Amino acid sequence: MFRGEDLTRDASGGLPMVTIAGLTKQFVGTRALDQVDLQIAAGEIHALCGGNGSGKSTLIKILAGIERGDGNGKIVVGDRTVRADSITAEFSHAAGVRVVHQDLGIFPDMRVSENLMLGSGYPRGPIGNIRWKAVKKRANELIARFDIAATPDTLMDELAPAMQTQIAIARALQDVTIGEPGLLILDEPTTALPPHEVDKLFAALRRYAAEGLSIVIVTHRLDEVLKLSDRVTVLRDGTRLGTWQTRNLTESDLVGLIVGREIDLVHRDASAVTGEVALALRNVCADRVEDVSFDVRQGEIVGIAGLIGSGRTELLRTVFGDLALRSGTIRVGGSPVGRTPTRAMAAGIAFIPENRKAEAAFLDQSITENIGIAVLKTYWRRLRIDNTRMKLDVERLVKSFDVKSYSPMQELQTLSGGN
Numbered sequence: 001m002f003r004g005e006d007l008t009r010d011a012s013g014g015l016p017m018v019t020i021a022g023l024t025k026q027f028v029g030t031r032a033l034d035q036v037d038l039q040i041a042a043g044e045i046h047a048l049c050g051g052n053g054s055g056k057s058t059l060i061k062i063l064a065g066i067e068r069g070d071g072n073g074k075i076v077v078g079d080r081t082v083r084a085d086s087i088t089a090e091f092s093h094a095a096g097v098r099v100v101h102q103d104l105g106i107f108p109d110m111r112v113s114e115n116l117m118l119g120s121g122y123p124r125g126p127i128g129n130i131r132w133k134a135v136k137k138r139a140n141e142l143i144a145r146f147d148i149a150a151t152p153d154t155l156m157d158e159l160a161p162a163m164q165t166q167i168a169i170a171r172a173l174q175d176v177t178i179g180e181p182g183l184l185i186l187d188e189p190t191t192a193l194p195p196h197e198v199d200k201l202f203a204a205l206r207r208y209a210a211e212g213l214s215i216v217i218v219t220h221r222l223d224e225v226l227k228l229s230d231r232v233t234v235l236r237d238g239t240r241l242g243t244w245q246t247r248n249l250t251e252s253d254l255v256g257l258i259v260g261r262e263i264d265l266v267h268r269d270a271s272a273v274t275g276e277v278a279l280a281l282r283n284v285c286a287d288r289v290e291d292v293s294f295d296v297r298q299g300e301i302v303g304i305a306g307l308i309g310s311g312r313t314e315l316l317r318t319v320f321g322d323l324a325l326r327s328g329t330i331r332v333g334g335s336p337v338g339r340t341p342t343r344a345m346a347a348g349i350a351f352i353p354e355n356r357k358a359e360a361a362f363l364d365q366s367i368t369e370n371i372g373i374a375v376l377k378t379y380w381r382r383l384r385i386d387n388t389r390m391k392l393d394v395e396r397l398v399k400s401f402d403v404k405s406y407s408p409m410q411e412l413q414t415l416s417g418g419n
Contacts, residue, residue, distance in 0.1 A: 017042040017181055017214040018063070023073040023084050025058050025238075027414070029406025032058040033069070034238045042181065045205060045215045047225040047246070050235035051258055052418030053404025056218050059235070060185050063216075064099045065089035078181035096182035098172040102191055106156050106164055113139035113152035119171035146170040147204065162197035165189055166204055173213070184208065185216045190224060194307050202228050220418070222254050234258055275299045277334070279319070284328035286318040287311070291328075313354055320344045320351035345374070363413035367405060368394045370412050 018040040025033040033055045040046045050056050061067040062084065063075070069084025077095035106115050116139050117123075123134035139152035148166050150159055156167065169184065176182040186205075190198045205228065209215055219225060225232055226246055234241040234257045241257060275298030284292045288311045296302045306312045317323045319330055321337065321344040330337045332347045341351075353359040362370055372379060372390045379386045394408045403419050 016040055017044075017078060018183055019074075019076040020059075020063075020084075021074045021076075022071070023059070023062065023075070024070045025055075025062065025067065026070055027406075029410075030404070031238050033062075036235070036238075036240045038233055038240060038243070040183065040214050040216060041230075042214055043209050043212045044230045045209050045217065045228055047229035047232040048216055048218045048235070049220075049222070049225060049232055049254065049258055052402065053237070053416050054235040054258075055238040056235055057187075057416045058238075060099065060187065060216070060218060062087060063092065063097055063183070063185060065092035065097070077183065096176050096180065097185070098176065098182070099185045099187070100165070100168050100172050100189065102188040104164060104168040106168055108155070108157035110156060111152065112143070112148075112150050112154045112156060112159075112167060115156055115167055116142055116171050116174065119174055142170045142174055146173075147207065160197055160200075161193050162200040162204075165193070165201055169204070169208075173208075176213075180212075181214075182212075183214045183216065185218070187218045188220070189217065190219065190221060198224065222251050225254065226251060236260060278332065280329075280331045280334075281319070282329045282331075284315075284318060284330060285326040286323045286328075287314040289315050289318055293328075316351060317353075320349055322351070361412055364411060366409045366411055367398065367403065367415075368408045371397060 016039040018038070020036060020038040023033050023036040023038075024031070030053075032053075036055070036059065038059075048056050048059065058067060062069050063077075065088045068087055069075075071085065073084030075082050075084055075087055077092070077097060080091065080095045082091050107118075113135050117135055120138075123131040123138065125131050136152045142148075143150060143152070146166055146169065148170060149163060150167070156164060159167070169186075173182065173184060189201065193201065202224075205215055205217075217225075217229065226249065229246045231243055232246050232249065232254065233243040234254075236258070277295045278298045278300075279296040281295075282293050288309075290311075292315060294302070304312045304315060314323060318325060319337075321340045321342075325339055332349065335347070337344055337347050337349070344351075357363065362373070368391060371394050376385070379390045391408060397403075398405065398408060403415075405415060405419065
């Protein structure tokens with residue numbers, strides 16, 4: 001069951017769209033990829049799975065030409081071949097490789113047509129003026145080709161999240177001819193999408209694959225891997241564990257492959273949680289949050305659900321003291337919580353925001369500095385920082401949370417996304 005399969009020819013009998021052979025990548029103190037072999041067929045949807053630090057991000061960066069591999073690894077895309085240590089973004093683009101990142105890079109206050117033209121450049125007249133009729137014509141062509149429910153003049157922030165993702169895909173693929181070799185890489189494309197929007201995006205991806213486009217999807221949502229992909233490749237600690245036909249796997253199988261051992265999926269009985277009330281909200285009003293009340297008991301996991309813009313993030317920011325409370329009460333352990341982040345932290349509340357890179361991380365600073373910054377006062381001794389004690393605490397936390405790094409002094413921006 002757990003023996004990986006290789007597909008050497010696609011359904012039409014042709015060669016694979018992408019062949020990777022012997023791909024290795026070494027960073028300082030860490031081997032991100034170790035002799036990885038992989039094939040992606042024309043017209044297939046191929047999922048790439050693995051835990052933190054497994055090598056997924058490095059692999060797609062090399063395919064896109066953002067990073068280079070080491071040694072004598074080889075990459076074949078369509079009829080183009082390049083050594084892994086010589087690949088460039090120009091090579092990948094010419095070979096038809098396109099990447100849509102988790103951060104879509106769209107401009108919500110601009111029109112659909114303007115966002116689409118950012119991928120290819122605006123048509124211009126002889127004196128450099130933008131030819132707006134040509135812009136609208138080109139946008140209409142792309143909207144029809146990718147079956148997008150919008151007009152060229154629609155503002156991006158008026159579109160549903162799935163449509164925004166389709167705009168980003170159309171922008172990336174607009175110069176790839178239907179029926180010709182092409183590879184679309186999607187990095188966590190459903191992170192901000194509610195279930196019904198995920199279904200819309202998946203329907204679009206299946207249409208693109210049916211036209212011959214190869215698609216690689218990187219996601220931690222295993223139910224979506226099983227629902228969408230034709231095959232799945234699992235990476236672990238930089239090595240390719242294997243490639244499987246998705247139809248032959250269950251979610252338990254896939255979890256076991258990723259973590260390296262059999263895992264029983266546990267379903268918690270909510271009625272069994274009988275601990276004391278740890279957090280109590282009563283009639284909370286703040287920003288767009290209106291009259292919210294609920295309790296969270298010790299040992300309980302509570303989910304906050306809702307569409308984008310429904311107030312989920314604002315509710316959490318209010319609990320953390322980051323948004324002003326208009327009315328209502330918030331109590332931790334029966335005591336009122338002060339209305340500032342400092343007082344919320346003193347009460348034992350921790351907050352991890354949605355946009356962690358922009359709002360919760362110092363990317364050019366080390367792991368140690370990022371972990372220590374939230375409790376820096378506790379390390380202040382005799383007019384100086386007790387770096388030794390901080391380092392010991394950080395080493396313990398890094399081990400406890402299984403952070404993949406070569407040193408606690410490694411810069412945050414060099415870690416994989418999951419880390």
